[in-house]
Amino acid sequence: MDVTYEGTARELETDSGTLRYHEAGAGEPLILLHGSGIGVSGWKNFRGNLGFFAKHYHCYILEFPGFGISDPVPGVHPVFAAGAAVLRFMDALGIESAAMVGNSMGGVVGVNLAINAPDRVSRLVAIGGVGPNIFTTNPSEGSRLLQEFADEPSRDRLVRWLKCMTFDHSLVTEELIEDRWRAASDPASHASLAAMYGSKAFEAQRAMMSKIAPYWANMHKVRCPTLLTWGIEDRQSPPDMMLVPMRLIPEAEVHVFPRCGHWVMIEAKEAFESVTLDFLQRTAR
Incomplete structure (x- = not known):
């Protein structure tokens, strides 16, 4: 099987x-949703x-x-643009429902789809990112480093953020x-980063969120195994x-990987793949 970039x-x-994407394999659809950064x-x-x-x-990497x-x-927040793009993508390819794996922002996109278009998401795997900070500061250390880079990019700030993403x-x-x-x-690429993490964008988002219910307040509506x-x-x-999604999502399971940072699918590759495949096959409808 050719799984090269070009192939x-x-x-x-x-x-x-x-919309650009990568496609490989056969059988039931699995859509892989990337994070921000x-x-x-x-x-x-x-x-x-x-x-x-x-x-x-x-498999489809969108x-x-x-x-x-x-x-x-233009003019649409990256998270909302991403959710709409997933539905456009599925409609164009005739995919009625699919299992989804979302890293960080991709997990948030997947949860929002499971809330607002439940028939389109059969199973969901989220890699970090989903839910509110309860005991830790918001923005997190990683988000603060992203904000610094978004406001004034530099190679040194990039390296500090990359090291924040990994345990190793x-x-x-x-x-x-x-x-x-x-x-x-x-x-x-930088415009999307600034729209999510730049100082001005962050303050605008905070003001907006003070007026509407956060997405995680509706996670009890997620029907699919997660x-x-x-x-x-x-x-x-x-x-x-x-803690909030594991309590609110009715069919939620949790797996925590030791000695691992934010990029679980990279840093704990084999273990993540094994746990995810078991979940997807065990919960298949």
Whole structure:
């Protein structure tokens, strides 16, 4: 099976611009939703896991609008643009319902879809990110570092954030640093980062959230089986965030990985893949 970048890359024209994605495998659909961050993409989040899951599922790694790969949707917050893009993507490919794996922001997108379009999400695996800070500060250490970079990008600030994402800092190689620094230089990529984490955007979001119910207040509406996975050393989405979703989501399970930071699917690759596959197959409808 060809799971290289070139062998899996696809494009889809929609009424809101081009969506780009990676596709591999056969069988029941599994949609992989990436997180936010500096120089992020779906391929970078899940390229190491695609070969494993494609042996069992028809996998799609969707590139969200506005992160430098799929066309941006002007004037729409990246999280809302991402959720709408998932539905556009599914409609265009004739996917009525799918299991979803979402890293950080991707998990939030998946939860919101499970709340607002429950028939489209059959099972959900969230990798950190979901829920409110209870005992830890908000913004978290990782989010504060993202804010610093969004306001004034520098290579040093990128390195500090990358080390915050991982428990094992040996993963922060020169190759990784150069790759993320190059991607972060893309105007669309940085615009999405600033729209989520820049100082002005953060204050605007805080003001907006004071007037509406947060998404996690509706997590009792999630009907699908849900697996919450977390790295115990996560400094972007501290583990106390899982307490609300694990209590509110009716069919929630939790798995915490030791000696692991925010990028569970990378830092605890084999264990994450094993736990996730067991969950997906065990809870299949």
